[in-house]
Amino acid sequence: GFLMAKAQVLAAVGLGLGLVGLRYRRHLWHQVRWLLDMNPPQPDIALLAKVETCIFDCDGVIYQHGTAIPGVTEALKELRNAGKRLLFVTNAAGQSRASLAAKLTKLGVPGVTAADCVTSAYAAAAYLSTAHPQVKRAYTVGMGGLLDELRLAGITPVGEADVGGIEELLASGGTNDEVDAVVVGMLSDQSLCYARLAKAGAYARDKRRPFVGTNPDQNYPGGCQELIPAGGCMVAFVAYAAEREPDAIVGKPRQDLALLVAKLYALKPETTMMVGDRCNTDIAFGRSVGWHSLLVLSGCHTREDVSRARPYERPDYIAASVADLSKLV
């Protein structure tokens, strides 16, 4: 009687643990691999047979310094011929969905439309429309693509007229715009100036105004000998001036954006793969909603970065380049 009951309890506990393990098998596998310091494997034919949708980061994955990475456009053609859906998700806040599609088309990627593209500029506009639908005018530190996406969402971006230093700021009447939100992203052309950053910081001090950062990226190659500042730096400046963190930094790796993408395209985790060159943005982003994740070494992160990455930032697979996928379909 007693031994029998004991065996039943043990069996029930074992079954329970087994079911939990089955549910979280990929997470457990990551933990085991991380504990054993094992490298993720290369993608294989079995993986590509499962995957129906490939989501690509762009900079360092599709192109670098404005030119396509060798073999990538050919591989994308073969993936498309094999019936895969190709989507593109970038943190580049200077791009609208339409301008990213145009850029990819110009580089030779076949059949891309704005509907296949998501940028952090679009994510910012989508966030405001959903979480703060009352916003009509947003003071914006950013470039054309961000301004375009805000306008498409019915939000008037304010700030393009602000140029120069503190003297120009005071001469133009100071901080007296009527704005009900602040949006900050990459601004790397001649229009980055004290007056514009100052107004963004001043307006963000009022916590009734939603404060949105497009992306957290610290730096990127940008065609220079050294890494140069990315959109996260403008966010850091404004947040420090405002003595306030943004309400949301909407780009990758934010899970909300992955959920939005999954909803937009009706994606299932087991048939979706995220392909990127950064563990802390692309891979963490894909894994946050259970997509397969592939790190390509054609951009920012190396194998050493993978071994230093936190467990939830480690990819399922590693390949030298997207070009390698052409052999697998």
Added chain:
Amino acid sequence: GFLMAKAQVLAAVGLGLGLVGLRYRRHLWHQVRWLLDMNPPQPDIALLAKVETCIFDCDGVIYQHGTAIPGVTEALKELRNAGKRLLFVTNAAGQSRASLAAKLTKLGVPGVTAADCVTSAYAAAAYLSTAHPQVKRAYTVGMGGLLDELRLAGITPVGEADVGGIEELLASGGTNDEVDAVVVGMLSDQSLCYARLAKAGAYARDKRRPFVGTNPDQNYPGGCQELIPAGGCMVAFVAYAAEREPDAIVGKPRQDLALLVAKLYALKPETTMMVGDRCNTDIAFGRSVGWHSLLVLSGCHTREDVSRARPYERPDYIAASVADLSKLV
């Protein structure tokens, strides 16, 4: 016998506690006042009789938006007539010691020379000369006063030639200057631009280069309706891009600067008073080396800010303005 020994032990412990209390009496008094939520008192004649050297913060204390605060220059004259030494310590990194003296003289402060002035620009040059004497060329985000102080210390500031956005940066050859340090402070005129911030961030990524921030200030009135960004924001931008905190932020409230000032002027804590308008910079700075501390309400912080301040940032005394000191000498 036993009772006698017990009494002796108690007396010794009591004497010990008493001596410790005497040594740290001002600190204890601050803690008691903080616990009881008591407001610091006004300065009185007894305090002014003790004090031989008054150290003034400038913005919000001596002047505001470029004009002297009413009654302040008169009070400074009376303090000087009463034999007090007057020193001026500002975090304004745009000022050299000489330019601050000229500004104060122009506003009507009597008998100020560069030798009476210390700025965070001077502090940056002094820090590099002392802690990193090998530095010859420093990439600098900052204005005239900072460049002047670096030159006076034998350090060539690099960066004034960098203007424009990423296109101008790439066209000028990218990040290829020979510099062995990075110095970042307030830059609020037309020369704040992406190219200059980008180079500072890129060079600071190499940890062999000392990275110095002039001051941590987040914002200041600046003549606008709202507070606008101060030097700490440029430091935050560059630090985020460089993925690295500065080796030192040399302005107030850094204790090293208070020790330098104390050494420069051979100051004794019991005869020195720090006068400022910010608890977290001026008051914390003065208290870090045991000077008397007076918060004036003519600038940034209010009585509410005092009650919210951390214990080591609470002033010994509060007055409406420096003008009030004229009644006490």
